[in-house]
Structures are given as C-alpha cells and as structure tokens.
Amino acid sequence: MEESHIAVQKTIKVDILFKKMTLFFSIAREYGVKVQSLIDVNHHIPDFDNLRPGDVLCVPDDKVEGRVPEQCPEGFEGRYTVQPGDTMFNIAKMFRVDLNDLIDANLHIEDPNVIFPGDVLCVPKEPPEVATKVIISLKIGKNEFGFTDQWEASLYEGAVPGEETAARFTEWKQAVDNVVTFELPEEVRENFEAPFGVEDETYVRIRTLDNNIYPIFDIVTKPFTLGKNVKIIVPVSFISKSIKLPRK
Known part of the structure; x- marks a missing residue:
C-alpha cells in the first residue's frame, strides 16, 4: 500500500x-x-x-476548514461554532429549536450527520425563554372533620407556618382540582425575584381559604432548589388536625 x-x-x-x-x-x-x-x-x-x-x-494533521454560512435566515441571526463532539441533534436541543428547522437554516452543511469543529451554524439569536413550572398537589388523610379541597398556595424564599413574611415571591393561588401550578418567572410578584439556582431555598406554603373550613391547616413544605426551565412536582400529604393556626 x-x-x-x-x-x-x-x-x-x-x-x-x-x-x-x-x-x-x-x-x-x-x-x-x-x-x-x-x-x-x-x-x-x-x-x-x-x-x-x-x-x-x-x-x-489536516483539519477541515470550518464552513461558514453567507447569510442566516430570519429568526436565526445568531451563530454558533461547532465544538468537538457536537451533533446537530444536541445543538438543536441546546438552543431548544426543532432539529429540522436547524438543518433547514444551515444549507451550507451538505450532510447534517457530519459536522466538524469549526463549522459555523445559524442558530436562534437567543434561546427562547421556557417557564419553570412548580406543580403542587395535596392529599389529606380523612378524619372526623372530613376533607376539603378549598386551599391555596404560594412560594417563598424561606417560610414559617402561620406567618406572613416579606419573602413570598408569588401571589396566593387557589387550588383547582386539588392542584396549584405556578409558572415562573411570569408569576413572580412585581419587585420580587425568585431564588433560581439557590440550593434548598424555595418553600411551598399551603393553607385553607378561611377559618370556617375544616380541617384547617397552614403548613410549609421542606425546602427545594428552584431550577430554570424545569418542571418541579411538589406532592404534599399529611393527616389533618382541627387546630386553628394564626392567619395573617
């Protein structure tokens, strides 16, 4: 040879x-x-x-010269330089764009299955904002006072049962079908910030709507970390008691 x-x-x-x-x-x-x-x-x-x-x-030692698009289509004004190990699939996932749309925006790449470090791709100028969803569901053990689905929830950066604090960064939201869902940052209160990325700093507080409902409760969950662009499910389960807590 x-x-x-x-x-x-x-x-x-x-x-x-x-x-x-x-x-x-x-x-x-x-x-x-x-x-x-x-x-x-x-x-x-x-x-x-x-x-x-x-x-x-x-x-x-004969690296392929990076292929650069002459012009990017509308909506794909940003540019990304391919890194070692990249594929069209993981780049589409990174920028949260449909794989076929990414391929169609980069017709200078003849075979989308073969891209090289140094290739320049058209990508969305900024990744779209995706809401974080915090889904709170409640299950109450029945006692002689029965069961209620008349409750509401809010999110806190630190919380104490029965006490209203300045750390509540959402409004109170009433349960529908025994579930409350918050979409963040859209539902963050004006002039407040959600503690995204701060470890074990977010709490859920849930309480009955008024003191004439039994069982009456006002409880706070264990803390968790509030991530961005994720779905967080917070199941709450407890045996209810007929004790009235301070309501503020």
Whole structure:
C-alpha cells in the first residue's frame, strides 16, 4: 500500500471493538479531520472492518476548514461554532429549536450527520425563554372533620407556618382540582425575584381559604432548589388536625 505523506498530529488507542465507519466518523468529527485522510494515515491497519482493542490509530494533521454560512435566515441571526463532539441533534436541543428547522437554516452543511469543529451554524439569536413550572398537589388523610379541597398556595424564599413574611415571591393561588401550578418567572410578584439556582431555598406554603373550613391547616413544605426551565412536582400529604393556626 502506498505510504501517506499527511502529517500526524497525535495517536490514539482503540479501547473497545468498533466497526470501521462508526469509529472513523466519530474520530473525524471529534478532531475535525477528513475521514479519508484518517484512513490514509493508518495503512498499518490490515483490516479496517475489524479494529481490535489495543490497535493504535494515527490522527492526521489536516483539519477541515470550518464552513461558514453567507447569510442566516430570519429568526436565526445568531451563530454558533461547532465544538468537538457536537451533533446537530444536541445543538438543536441546546438552543431548544426543532432539529429540522436547524438543518433547514444551515444549507451550507451538505450532510447534517457530519459536522466538524469549526463549522459555523445559524442558530436562534437567543434561546427562547421556557417557564419553570412548580406543580403542587395535596392529599389529606380523612378524619372526623372530613376533607376539603378549598386551599391555596404560594412560594417563598424561606417560610414559617402561620406567618406572613416579606419573602413570598408569588401571589396566593387557589387550588383547582386539588392542584396549584405556578409558572415562573411570569408569576413572580412585581419587585420580587425568585431564588433560581439557590440550593434548598424555595418553600411551598399551603393553607385553607378561611377559618370556617375544616380541617384547617397552614403548613410549609421542606425546602427545594428552584431550577430554570424545569418542571418541579411538589406532592404534599399529611393527616389533618382541627387546630386553628394564626392567619395573617
């Protein structure tokens, strides 16, 4: 076999059994090199279809020049430079855009299954804001006073049962079908901030709507971390008591 004159930038060792094209496309994408060049510099491998653990492969030093779009379509004014290991799928997920829309916005990439570090893609200028949902459900053990679904909830940055504090960052919201759902940051009170990302700093406080309902309760859940762009389910379950708590 004719020896290649392509310079080699490094060598890597195969650690698991691979089929040729699966491995070579993966290496080419990671290092931004041409698949054919990768094959050409590894003439010491007699059978590329049967690579074995322990085989050492040379990685050529002929990186593919990044492909850059001449112009991005409306709504895709932002640009992203492909990093090692990126795929169209994970880039679409990163920017929360439909995969087909991302592909259609980047027609300078002939094969969307093969992108290289240094390629420049058209992406949405800013990722769309996705609301955090906090879903609170309540189950009360029945006693001689029966059961009520007439309750409301609010979110606090720190809370104490029976006490109104300045740390309440949502309005009170009445349960519907025994569930309260908050969408944040849309439902954060004016001039307040939600403690996004602050560990174990968010509490749910729930209480009955008035003191004429039995059982009467005013309780606070254990703290949790309020993440962004996530759904948080807070199930609350307790045995009710007929004790009246201060209402403020």
